[in-house]
Amino acid sequence: MINVTVWNENRHEQNNPVVREVYPEGIHGAISSFLQEEGYNTKTAILDEPEHGLTDAVLEETDVLIWWGHLAHNEVDDVVVKKVQKRVLDGMGLIVLHSGHFSKIFKTLMGTSCDLKWREADEKERLWVVAPSHPIVEGIGEYIELEKEEMYGENFDIPAPEELIFTSWFEGGEVFRSGCTYTRGNGKVFYFRPGHETYPTYYNKDIQRVIVNAVKWAQPVQRNLPVYGNAKPLEKIAVKVN
Amino acid sequence: MINVTVWNENRHEQNNPVVREVYPEGIHGAISSFLQEEGYNTKTAILDEPEHGLTDAVLEETDVLIWWGHLAHNEVDDVVVKKVQKRVLDGMGLIVLHSGHFSKIFKTLMGTSCDLKWREADEKERLWVVAPSHPIVEGIGEYIELEKEEMYGENFDIPAPEELIFTSWFEGGEVFRSGCTYTRGNGKVFYFRPGHETYPTYYNKDIQRVIVNAVKWAQPVQRNLPVYGNAKPLEKIAVKVN
Amino acid sequence: MINVTVWNENRHEQNNPVVREVYPEGIHGAISSFLQEEGYNTKTAILDEPEHGLTDAVLEETDVLIWWGHLAHNEVDDVVVKKVQKRVLDGMGLIVLHSGHFSKIFKTLMGTSCDLKWREADEKERLWVVAPSHPIVEGIGEYIELEKEEMYGENFDIPAPEELIFTSWFEGGEVFRSGCTYTRGNGKVFYFRPGHETYPTYYNKDIQRVIVNAVKWAQPVQRNLPVYGNAKPLEKIAVKVN
Amino acid sequence: MINVTVWNENRHEQNNPVVREVYPEGIHGAISSFLQEEGYNTKTAILDEPEHGLTDAVLEETDVLIWWGHLAHNEVDDVVVKKVQKRVLDGMGLIVLHSGHFSKIFKTLMGTSCDLKWREADEKERLWVVAPSHPIVEGIGEYIELEKEEMYGENFDIPAPEELIFTSWFEGGEVFRSGCTYTRGNGKVFYFRPGHETYPTYYNKDIQRVIVNAVKWAQPVQRNLPVYGNAKPLEKIAVKVN
Numbered sequence: 020m021i022n023v024t025v026w027n028e029n030r031h032e033q034n035n036p037v038v039r040e041v042y043p044e045g046i047h048g049a050i051s052s053f054l055q056e057e058g059y060n061t062k063t064a065i066l067d068e069p070e071h072g073l074t075d076a077v078l079e080e081t082d083v084l085i086w087w088g089h090l091a092h093n094e095v096d097d098v099v100v101k102k103v104q105k106r107v108l109d110g111m112g113l114i115v116l117h118s119g120h121f122s123k124i125f126k127t128l129m130g131t132s133c134d135l136k137w138r139e140a141d142e143k144e145r146l147w148v149v150a151p152s153h154p155i156v157e158g159i160g161e162y163i164e165l166e167k168e169e170m171y172g173e174n175f176d177i178p179a180p181e182e183l184i185f186t187s188w189f190e191g192g193e194v195f196r197s198g199c200t201y202t203r204g205n206g207k208v209f210y211f212r213p214g215h216e217t218y219p220t221y222y223n224k225d226i227q228r229v230i231v232n233a234v235k236w237a238q239p240v241q242r243n244l245p246v247y248g249n250a251k252p253l254e255k256i257a258v259k260v261n
Numbered sequence: 262m263i264n265v266t267v268w269n270e271n272r273h274e275q276n277n278p279v280v281r282e283v284y285p286e287g288i289h290g291a292i293s294s295f296l297q298e299e300g301y302n303t304k305t306a307i308l309d310e311p312e313h314g315l316t317d318a319v320l321e322e323t324d325v326l327i328w329w330g331h332l333a334h335n336e337v338d339d340v341v342v343k344k345v346q347k348r349v350l351d352g353m354g355l356i357v358l359h360s361g362h363f364s365k366i367f368k369t370l371m372g373t374s375c376d377l378k379w380r381e382a383d384e385k386e387r388l389w390v391v392a393p394s395h396p397i398v399e400g401i402g403e404y405i406e407l408e409k410e411e412m413y414g415e416n417f418d419i420p421a422p423e424e425l426i427f428t429s430w431f432e433g434g435e436v437f438r439s440g441c442t443y444t445r446g447n448g449k450v451f452y453f454r455p456g457h458e459t460y461p462t463y464y465n466k467d468i469q470r471v472i473v474n475a476v477k478w479a480q481p482v483q484r485n486l487p488v489y490g491n492a493k494p495l496e497k498i499a500v501k502v503n
Numbered sequence: 504m505i506n507v508t509v510w511n512e513n514r515h516e517q518n519n520p521v522v523r524e525v526y527p528e529g530i531h532g533a534i535s536s537f538l539q540e541e542g543y544n545t546k547t548a549i550l551d552e553p554e555h556g557l558t559d560a561v562l563e564e565t566d567v568l569i570w571w572g573h574l575a576h577n578e579v580d581d582v583v584v585k586k587v588q589k590r591v592l593d594g595m596g597l598i599v600l601h602s603g604h605f606s607k608i609f610k611t612l613m614g615t616s617c618d619l620k621w622r623e624a625d626e627k628e629r630l631w632v633v634a635p636s637h638p639i640v641e642g643i644g645e646y647i648e649l650e651k652e653e654m655y656g657e658n659f660d661i662p663a664p665e666e667l668i669f670t671s672w673f674e675g676g677e678v679f680r681s682g683c684t685y686t687r688g689n690g691k692v693f694y695f696r697p698g699h700e701t702y703p704t705y706y707n708k709d710i711q712r713v714i715v716n717a718v719k720w721a722q723p724v725q726r727n728l729p730v731y732g733n734a735k736p737l738e739k740i741a742v743k744v745n
Numbered sequence: 746m747i748n749v750t751v752w753n754e755n756r757h758e759q760n761n762p763v764v765r766e767v768y769p770e771g772i773h774g775a776i777s778s779f780l781q782e783e784g785y786n787t788k789t790a791i792l793d794e795p796e797h798g799l800t801d802a803v804l805e806e807t808d809v810l811i812w813w814g815h816l817a818h819n820e821v822d823d824v825v826v827k828k829v830q831k832r833v834l835d836g837m838g839l840i841v842l843h844s845g846h847f848s849k850i851f852k853t854l855m856g857t858s859c860d861l862k863w864r865e866a867d868e869k870e871r872l873w874v875v876a877p878s879h880p881i882v883e884g885i886g887e888y889i890e891l892e893k894e895e896m897y898g899e900n901f902d903i904p905a906p907e908e909l910i911f912t913s914w915f916e917g918g919e920v921f922r923s924g925c926t927y928t929r930g931n932g933k934v935f936y937f938r939p940g941h942e943t944y945p946t947y948y949n950k951d952i953q954r955v956i957v958n959a960v961k962w963a964q965p966v967q968r969n970l971p972v973y974g975n976a977k978p979l980e981k982i983a984v985k986v987n
Contacts, residue, residue, distance in 0.1 A: 108858055108902070110394070128856040131930050132834055134973040140982055145495070147657045147678050148487075152352070152444045157482045161658065170978075173631045174645065174971035176834070176930055179666070181424075181905055186657070186670055188678045190496070192979030194631050194670045202394045204857050204902055240399045245390075245900035247860040252896075253387070253918030254432070256866055350616055350660070370614040373688050374592055376731040382740055389899045389920050403900065412736075415873045415912070416729035416887065418592070418688055421665055424905070428912055428920045434737030436873050436914045446615050446660055487658035489618040494654075495676030498624055594878070629979070632971075636836070636928045641966045666907075674980070686878045724883045729874075737871070738916070 021238050022060045024081040025051045026073065028088040029065040031216040038216045046087050046214070046221060053227045059234060066091055073099050083112035083234045086119045087214065093123075100124050108204030109244060112237025114230065117214035120175075125210070128203050129177055135195070136172035142190040144168040144213065146197050150184045155198065155209065155232045163225040169215035171195045177210070187212060198229070200236075205244060207237045263480050264302045266323040267293045268315065270330040271307040273458040280458045288329050288456070288463060295469045301476060308333055315341050325354035325476045328361045329456065335365075342366050350446030351486060354479025356472065359456035362417075367452070370445050371419055377437070378414035384432040386410040386455065388439050392426045397440065397451065397474045405467040411457035413437045419452070429454060440471070442478075447486060449479045505722050506544045508565040509535045510557065512572040513549040515700040522700045530571050530698070530705060537711045543718060550575055555583050562586055567596035567718045570603045571698065577607075584608050592688030593728060596721025598714065601698035604659075609694070612687050613661055619679070620656035626674040628652040628697065630681050634668045639682065639693065639716045647709040653699035655679045661694070671696060682713070684720075689728060691721045747964050748786045750807040751777045752799065754814040755791040757942040764942045772813050772940070772947060779953045785960060792817055799825050809838035809960045812845045813940065819849075826850050834930030835970060838963025840956065843940035846901075851936070854929050855903055861921070862898035868916040870894040870939065872923050876910045881924065881935065881958045889951040895941035897921045903936070913938060924955070926962075931970060933963045 027047035031038040042049050047063040054061045062081075064072025066088070078084075084103065088095070100123045107113050107128065115125045120133045146163040148156050163185075172193030178201070185198030197212035211229060214220045221227070269289035273280040284291050289305040296303045304323070306314025308330070320326075326345065330337070342365045349355050349370065357367045362375045388405040390398050405427075414435030420443070427440030439454035453471060456462045463469065511531035515522040526533050531547040538545045546565070548556025550572070562568075568587065572579070584607045591597050591612065599609045604617045630647040632640050647669075656677030662685070669682030681696035695713060698704045705711065753773035757764040768775050773789040780787045788807070790798025792814070804810075810829065814821070826849045833839050833854065841851045846859045872889040874882050889911075898919030904927070911924030923938035937955060940946045947953065 104856075130830075130854040130856045132973075136973060136976040138976050138978065140978060142978075142982055143496075145676060145678075149657055149659075149680060150444070150663065151447045151484070151487060151658055152449050152482055154482055156484060158484055160485060161487055170976070172976055173633055173670070174635055174973075175633075176971070176973070178904065179634065179907055179928055182663070183667065186678045186680075188672060188676060190978075190980065190982050192629060192672060193976070194629075194672045194678050196633060196670075202392070202905055205393045207394050240394055240396055242393070242398060242400055243402060245393060245403055245902070247858075247862060247900075247902070250862040250864050250896070250898055250919070252864060252866060252868075252916075254385075254916065256868055256916050346614075372588075372612040372614045374731075378731060378734040380734050380736060382736060384736075384740055387918060387920075391899055391901075391922060392905065393900055412734070414734055415875055416731075416877055417875075418729070418731070420662065421686055421876065421908070423663055425909065428899070428922075430914060430918060430920045432736075432738065432740050434871060434914060435734070436871075436912045436920050438875060438912075444663055487660070489616075489620060489658075489660070492620040492622050492654070492656055492675075492677070494622060494624060494626075494674075496674065498626055498674050627980075634928070635931045635968070635971060636933050636966055638966055640968060642968055644969060645971055686876070689877045691878050724878055724880055726877070726882060726884055727886060729877060729887055738869075 020060050021234060022080055022082045023054055023085065023234055024062045024064055024077060025085045026064045026087065028091050029067065030090045041217065041219050046216065049221045050085060050230065054231065054234065057231045066094060071095060071099050073103065075102070078102055078106045081111055082239055083114065083237045085114045085116065086122060086124060087116045088122045089118035089216065092121055095123050097123070100127060104128060107206035107208065110205040110239035112206060112234070112239065113208045114233050114237060115208065115210045117212060120210065128208060131178060132176045135175045136193065138170040138191060140170065140191060141167040142170050145188040146185040146213070147188065148184070149186050150182055153182060153184050154236050155184050155229060157232050158228050159225055165213060165220060165223065167218055168213060168220065171212055205239070209233045209237055262302050263476060264322055264324045265296055265327065265476055266304045266306055266319060267327045268306045268329065270333050271309065272332045283459065283461050288458065291463045292327060292472065296473065296476065299473045308336060313337060313341050315345065317344070320344055320348045323353055324481055325356065325479045327356045327358065328364060328366060329358045330364045331360035331458065334363055337365050342369060346370060349448035349450065352447040352481035354448060354476070354481065355450045356475050356479060357450065357452045359454060362452065370450060373420060374418045377417045378435065380412040380433060382412065382433060383409040384412050387430040388427040388455070389430065390426070391428050392424055395424060395426055396478050397426050397471060399474050400470050401467055407455060407462060407465065409460055410455060410462065413454055447481070451475045451479055504544050505718060506564055506566045507538055507569065507718055508546045508548055508561060509569045510548045510571065512575050513551065514574045525701065525703050530700065533705045534569060534714065538715065538718065541715045550578060555579060557583050557587065559586070562590045565595055566723055567598065567721045569598045569600065570606060570608060571600045572606045573602035573700065576605055579607050584611060588612060591690035591692065594689040594723035596690060596718070596723065597692045598717050598721060599692065599694045601696060604694065612692060615662060616660045619659045620677065622654040622675060624654065624675060625651040626654050629672040630669040630697070631672065632668070633670050634666055637666060637668050638720050639668050639713060641716050642712050643709055649697060649704060649707065651702055652697060652704065655696055689723070693717045693721055746786050747960060748806055748808045749780050749811065749960055750788045750790055750803060751811045752790045752813065754817050755793065756816045767943060767945050772942065775947045776811060776956065780957065780960065783957045792820060797821060797825050799829065801828070804828055804832045807837055808965055809840065809963045811840045811842065812848060812850060813842045814848045815844035815942065818847055821849050826853060830854060833932035833934065836931040836965035838932060838960070838965065839934045840959050840963060841934065841936045843938060846936065854934060857904060858902045861901045862919065864896040864917060866896065866917060867893040868896050871914040872911040872939070873914065874910070875912050876908055879908060879910055880962050881910050881955060883958050884954050885951055891939060891946060891949065893944055894939060894946065897938055931965070935959045935963055
């Protein structure tokens with residue numbers, strides 16, 4: 020049983036009736052719902068809860084954390100960011116969605132600005148699979164089509180992905196590396212582009228399937244953590260005369 | 262249920278009493294045995310069978326193929342090599358062990374000479390994990406120690422691994438990239454160094470665990486194969502006046 | 504001084520007046536010309552010459568080989584392919600252009616089918632830079648635009664590029680990994696997509712700049728080749744009692 | 746002409762007579778000296794200077810920054826760290842040496858703990874080349890041998906290197922990824938392990954050659970920086986009726 024915590028900023032849902040209509044239970048509610056149907060043990064957490072809902076106990080029990088944020092990245096407490104980073108390095112999986120590219124946690128793990136081009140123009144997005152053997156694309160066709168989405172365009176200021184899974188085509192003339200995996204410490208990170216708050220993207224069956232697959236892929240590997248610091252020699256080192 | 266075919270050249274076992282004593286059921290028998298205990302559906306195939314035991318029917322039913330060869334790489338029929346390559350590109354996993362680095366199938370998939378340094382001197386090998394988040398090292402400590410093995414040393418003439426999982430230390434002064442993953446087409450490839458025929462390496466519980474994990478990792482992803490060739494436009498292309 | 508050999512199949516130029524008009528000196532002539540202007544020492548070679556113009560002497564003197572082929576991949580002698588592969592492994596750079604994706608030498612070095620989608624429909628191509636720190640994009644803007652080109656679309660059946668430099672957007676709805684680097688042995692390989700024979704692509708200043716940069720990047724590193732085979736221990740190995 | 750700034754903490758040299766004897770001009774002085782002989786335009790900067798010697802003007806003029814620190818990572822001002830990160834993202838090369846693995850700037854760019862095993866026991870280190878085609882190993886043999894060095898051992902908690910150039914063998918039984926490249930934004934990063942303060946490592950001709958090569962490799966690519974933010978469509982997007 021994989022324990023998933025779905026974190027959402029949950030501000031658009033409060034401020035924007037359009038978003039509330041699309042996601043009456045919040046983006047976290049929508050994502051949590053289809054993950055539960057797949058048999059995952061899910062929990063949600065939002066910005067306005069104490070410690071943003073990410074207490075030590077919650078983080079400790081989380082195998083994979085999903086992150087959606089946009090308006091209020093700066094309101095996320097640096098202490099919580101450090102704790103999440105620590106948990107990723109200790110093995111927790113992290114799936115960063117859409118505008119989460121600019122979250123503190125993603126920028127901290129990447130070391131870059133994570134900046135990009137964007138445009139809100141109801142454009143068609145087509146996410147082409149470029150890693151056909153990857154478990155994240157199980158059950159997915161050659162591409163996923165979204166009739167309307169926000170455009171994100173290159174250059175996307177990220178480290179070269181360890182695995183590039185999807186590349187998006189946009190109607191207006193741009194491309195984007197829209198599915199990217201990284202390893203950080205003992206943990207795995209997946210960035211997945213789609214999911215602008217005004218579109219029903221997280222109800223799309225292919226998008227759901229990718230997130231379901233990504234959770235499975237990102238779950239921690241069971242093994243002892245590495246030991247660091249001053250080490251005894253494993254082999255006999257010849258005595259040296261200086 | 263994952264279907265594994267364990268292919269072995271099976272010549273050392275015929276020609277060398279030392280090897281026969283270590284592996285009375287052949288290297289293929291030893292590997293097949295611990296894979297069965299893990300619940301995999303296993304089959305074996307050897308060089309001296311018709312079509313080397315790798316008929317179309319066998320290949321078609323194989324999810325993951327394991328390959329051990331050494332003395333007789335040149336006796337492997339090019340037609341069979343082409344078929345195995347095709348199956349890997351279509352999704353079959355391939356695990357190449359030890360002296361299989363010089364097999365036709367591995368060289369064909371890598372595009373390089375796959376040459377290396379070697380020495381038979383009963384040396385200690387220590388395989389250090391350098392990809393702690395990878396499913397192939399689940400249950401494995403910081404390193405695997407083998408009291409005696411053949412040395413393989415750098416330069417190992419392979420393409421840069423997509424993921425480097427293990428790096429070996431040898432008593433005599435060399436290092437070696439001893440666990441390397443690649444993707445080819447819709448299939449996954451794992452090269453794993455240990456397993457010289459005169460040592461009981463494939464009875465080592467850590468080595469077995471790595472191979473068990475690798476089979477799980479290398480199994481095909483369930484999705485339709487990509488379509489190639491002349492394609493209709495997905496979008497309306499503006500008429501152009503030349 | 505870098506020695507570049509520009510290899511061209513040179514069949515379209517003979518058979519198709521449109522191509523002859525675009526490239527009166529042949530594609531090899533056009534490429535050779537702008538490389539000379541950059542101060543490289545260039546030579547050309549074509550399919551219909553003895554040994555396809557790639558004698559041992561020519562290969563030995565070549566630092567970087569450029570390859571354009573399309574109609575007659577199968578007419579390229581396997582012996583020449585093996586020699587080119589050997590030279591790449593020994594350090595010669597190789598730049599494969601456009602339909603060269605299906606050449607024997609590229610498929611041999613990649614280990615995959617190198618298949619793709621294609622369409623001839625006078626489409627706009629926009630090659631986006633996704634590796635802004637790479638020397639191959641020196642002097643290049645955020646993208647290169649080609650008013651009309653043949654479309655190549657994903658899935659492109661290649662190993663995951665070691666460095667992905669460009670990704671193409673096409674008017675008809677596809678994307679393509681259009682600038683890819685690999686290392687093979689002591690040599691470097693760059694695949695660069697543009698250059699359909701009926702368009703004046705190789706007169707485009709940005710395309711020329713990329714090829715000029717790629718030649719510089721692909722030149723051999725000056726060092727002794729690695730030594731393979733049976734190796735003496737570098738360290739004293741403890742005597743072991745069996 | 747490449748402008749190199751060699752930054753050194755310069756504390757061991759003040760506190761430890763052994764180090765002062767090995768590096769009477771400081772580690773920065775020794776490194777600066779051999780870089781000058783190669784024709785680079787060098788400058789030095791140390792922790793105890795105002796702004797650690799890394800003023801806006803200095804950073805702006807620096808093509809490649811070399812970093813050596815150990816005892817006083819925490820004394821490096823976060824404001825300076827941010828500025829250095831910004832300059833790397835804008836194209837400045839960064840070469841991090843030895844105990845600089847734990848510097849704020851390296852950890853910030855990597856996103857991981859950058860922790861490792863270590864031991865001071867006068868061990869032999871042998872750095873094996875595992876990327877024979879890389880310009881950083883030009884003129885270098887199959888390995889570099891250092892008679893005595895501090896041991897650094899795996900697990901090294903870094904993101905998987907984009908290119909792994911060297912792997913070290915240590916007498917006491919460990920291995921280490923000792924030459925690693927990364928790209929971050931428009932800049933390139935090279936981590937190079939050797940150089941414990943009590944050994945004359947930076948006088949070793951091979952070590953000098955690697956650093957000389959790395960500076961050349963890490964120099965900025967000349968092109969305009971990418972533009973981010975709200976973008977106009979490059980193509981005409983069809984009007985959609987909601």
